[in-house]
């Protein structure tokens with residue numbers, strides 16, 4: 001029995017509002033901003049982007065129809081789409097994939113590079129969380145000095161009550177290669193205790209990550 005999937009924006013050729021599916025689909029399509037700014041009845045103006053609603057296993061409200069990636073909402077990143085795709089297919093195959101709760105790092109390949117994962121200090125505070133924040137500049141990191149890459153810093157955000165790392169932000173050389181260290185820590189629900197106890201190799205830019213953790217707890221070494 002074909003399922004009818006209705007969207008309030010065009011997934012398929014322009015002005016298409018419905019698509020029919022005969023069987024299970026892993027739905028991979030690009031979200032389009034498709035509003036008419038001249039149409040007073042179109043409430044999808046400005047930066048309002050609609051997305052396909054899914055449940056924890058990427059299922060839409062149409063039985064057998066799944067959606068992943070940009071079409072299901074932010075962050076609009078390739079690794080987030082891939083992560084959801086693997087989860088979705090494993091679920092369809094009858095496996096029991098882990099929940100889709102892992103934090104998604106974001107990277108900007110500018111100069112200097114920018115990388116972040118989790119909450120910003122401002123977002124955490126807006127959520128009503130009490131935070132501990134640490135910072136460490138690359139100008140105090142030996143590898144950065146030796147490499148002439150002293151621009152930038154590392155910032156960590158911890159939940160003050162639980163000690164959980166809830167956000168990390170970095171600007172500087174090669175930070176897009178380092179952010180996964182904090183992503184792993186957050187996925188493992190690490191607290192400041194595990195991060196402080198972790199040994200970071202010397203000389204590396206990653207030592208600034210350790211120092212930013214230490215700084216959040218008043219234990220910074222090289223400042």
Ligand SMILES: Cc1cc2nc3c(=O)[nH]c(=O)nc-3n(C[C@H](O)[C@H](O)[C@H](O)COP(=O)(O)OP(=O)(O)OC[C@H]3O[C@@H](n4cnc5c(N)ncnc54)[C@H](O)[C@@H]3O)c2cc1C
Pocket residue numbers: 011012013028029030068069070071075076077078079080081
């Ligand atoms: C310029 C640019 C740079 C980016 N850089 C990065 C980056 O550095 N890192 C990062 O993580 N993300 C980056 N992104 C975002 C990343 O590309 C997307 O988040 C990711 O591709 C989303 O995957 P997806 O499968 O949801 O959509 P897509 O990869 O867009 O796949 C959708 C597919 O559906 C197809 N399709 C669309 N309409 C139809 C149709 N009507 N019928 C049939 N097929 C259709 C498309 O051809 C496409 O193959 C960048 C995006 C852009 C535009």
